Amino acid sequence: MRDQDRALSLAEQVLKAAAGADQAQVTVTISDASYARFARNYIVQNLGSVSTQITLTYYAGKKSGSISTDDASPASIARVVAAARDIAQRVPPDNGFVSLPKPAAIAPAGRSYYAATADATADDRVEKLLPIFARMKSSQLSSSGFTTTQINTVAVANSLGVRAAFTGTMSGLQLKAIAERTSGFAEFYAPDYSGLDPAAVAERAATKATISREPANLAPGDYTVVLEPSAFAAALKALTEGMGADSVLEDKDSWMVGRIGRRLFSPNVTLRDDWSHPLFANAPFNVNDGAPTKKLTLIDRGVLEHYVSGTYSANKYHVPNTGHPNFPANGVVEPGTKSREALVASIERGVLISRTWYERVVDPRQATITGNTRDGVYLIENGTLTKTLKNFRYFVSMIDALKDVELSNVQVLTEPDSDTGYSTVLPDAKLAKYHLAAQTSFA
């Protein structure tokens, strides 16, 4: 792990230069990421970048200054330390700050580095796309999406002795197959790019895009829905973004306030936070401060058990430090027993939602969200997908929606969230009542 060692070595250098601080923390990230973006069955953006970022937070008592740079030269490190010290000496204090984390044992990471991802070239990525374009053209379909390969490294070191470093690879493919009036979506995410079968992804997206030639209308109202993993992950975010100690204890606007220990959801709902799940390539520590990340059961068979915390809020509010940023970074929803097909087959009349867009929390206390379906929403009649529907705006309290749930027996790693950068592992979800508030004029 050359990048991991280099990152930790850089962090040590900066920390040594900041020896005069009461406390100091250095974070180093190194990234090498490439994307081939395509539309209309050709590549419209083909890009890559390498970057290094060094951040020093220098503490003078409860006062702190934070400086970031991507220049790792000795002269730059000296400037960073001087500037961070200068800020820390001039700004008023943060009385909520108690201490950086002390050293604690960090479990060894699981396998997280795959050569097929790390060594992928521009030509390798294009080779993955060519069968997709061929499949699209064979059905007179257009396409849009991307494939990506990434190597991501983070190291955290602090003046109390914390040393933590991690390198992981990640790869992905998203494909929207586009017919004249309808579309279909499929995706793949895994640390190992060699697991990507582009033909299979293309087939799934193309099949969904051609269920109907024309999208149908369906009156807005309450329906039983199946959320495929991408859509379920987005909806679940309404809960997870309120599951940090800051939201619960400081903002006080979390849906968890006053509900911990209560049975809120269906017994089929168990949400864990587990960085070691085999589908993840996640760090076993909080990348914000280097504290070890605990494995937690946050919702246990419908009962709300825990929120998560980082060192700052744990110290400030005298709660256990779970080693998380202000949200569950490694969410895993336990699967159910039915296959995807059986889940759909169990519905007499309902709606299957592939993917959603622009989801926003309208009321954090009720975890109420609104958003839009996209890239494939289908009518289920007598257990079968019968028609493509025009898209919907939905408006739902996830606390209510998860009271009656069945989950499929698959587990899928979903796209990293655009706000947090973290993925979730989860199955398809059948929700007995979901409010589709309005229908659009397109699919």
Place this chain on the structure above:
Amino acid sequence: MGAHHAAAAARILDTANKAGAQYADVQFWTIRQEDVAVRNGDVRDASDVSSAGYGVRALVDGSWGFFGSDRFDNAALDLAAARATALATSGTKVNDRILAVQPVEKIVAHYETPMTKDPASVGLSARANMLLAAERGGHVAKNVISAYAFMTIYTTAKEFYSTTGSAITQVLRQAGAGCGVSALGRDKDVQTRGGPGDFALYQGGGYEVVERANLAALTPQYGREAVILADAPPLPSGVRDVILDGSVLNLQMHESIGHALELDRSLGWEANFSGVSFATPDQVGTLRYGSELLNIYADNALPLGMATVGYDDEAVKPKRVPLIERGVLRAFLSSRDTAAQTNLPETASVRAQDWASVPMVRMTNIVLVPHEGTLASIVADTKDGIYVAGMRSWSIDDHRLNFQFGPQIGYEIKNGKRGRIFKQPTYTGVTPHFWGSMDRVGGHEDFQVWGTPNCGKGEPEQAGRTSHACSVARFRNVTVGVKTDA
């Protein structure tokens, strides 16, 4: 700011050329972002983030490749040029592609964002103490549970060089400041009122932008309104006339006009992520986008604009371009490639987030032409309606048609006077129908250049800086008070 990287640029362009690029350009960035944030009497963030790097674009047989790097030794310069060219070359393996346009101009120029107060003249402790004082002013009642204030100052130096001989240097400056207050209601509901704008005032310029936000004057008002909101009823469902404050109207423009008129989106390039658009190039001159009062133009030289530049990131000079005139679609926000594919005008709307990000079409500065009347006079002219301000949540579909917005506060208007306050005053609509219902647009008195620093687009996602200048406006017969059940 001078041409510090001319030698490195020459090496990169030469390497790309030798590797097979028919055209190449490189832009060097030196980025600085200074942040101070306070909350409940504490300084939560005092940070200064710097980054220096460069992005290389190479064109091979009509296919672009881009590579960004923050490594400056000769081997790294060569590698970046080679990888950009290899990326471009790999794209040529795809048949039936639309060929990109090869730039031919040579431009030598310099541009700096004007400012009246250099941020360097205001020390860090003065910045923090100003914010702390403003934040303290929000604690107007016992049930105020938190207040915050923050500022951000952006300084970006760019040097652009191309194989056509272009050499463009720019120093771009933007700044922003915002504040908010949260109060706890009797039923434990928490409501927050903040701003100015949708959540802060962001403009092009120096420290004068922070001063213009005038946070100390806002927090007591926000505190009083948060306290009322915490125990206020939600807005009842119905169909009402709605007056959008500039703090809401600018985001409505952003979501349902600015994004909808990005030409790459309309051509399908963003279909997988940011989405497409109901507006298409073949509808130019015929699509009725809104009422006769809807006049929108793009101007990337707009004073105070967050997206104001001397040249965009593919060396196109800004000009004022009408996008919608008297409610009819006239043009899109474009790049060289998208403009060439559609025979529509170039609008200098290509931006990258930073040196590591590929330049792409972005919503930049858009302006809703002011008409007549003040907010007060429009309220006085409204018999039965709602005036909404501030922003909590917003959502629009991937065709930019069906939207639902949730402002922070709603004031009932009865017979021309403001009355009760409602919390969660949601409203919903369909873009052309909604803009078609606009029957009043305020004049210059309430006109403001609003902006946002974090408009998301692209894969990987890039944050863009945009401005949306507007006054206030009234919309007739809008669906309000959206419910979660049938």
